[in-house]
Amino acid sequence: MNALQRIKNRITPEEKATMSNNMAIANQVLLLLQRKGMSQNDLAIKLGKSPSEVSKWLSGFHNLTTPTISKMEVAIGEKIIMTCDEAQLKYGRYIQLTIPAKPSQDINMANFRGLGTTRSRSLEIAS
16 A cells, blocks of 8 residues: 555545535636626725735635635625525526436436436536
């Protein structure tokens, strides 16, 4: 077993989940900035922070606190984290189906859009 594999084996499921959540939040902020035509520097100015600090936050490796996320939401003018109920209120409807699927199964995705893994597909019904 090589050194990298030993390090990977020491990462707990909770640490993996935390890293995944941090990356998802950072990616959402970057997407919202792009939609608003804002740069990381614009966000730093609105927050009164240095561009390097905001860059560190958005690297995906920083453990963001809810107060920091809330400050970014106010600065951007958009929700970064949304509950299912909030999404339903904002978008009118939200339907999520999880269908167990083997990689060999053929699923017609023409009427669906969504994300998934080889073990399941999370789908939204296309409007």
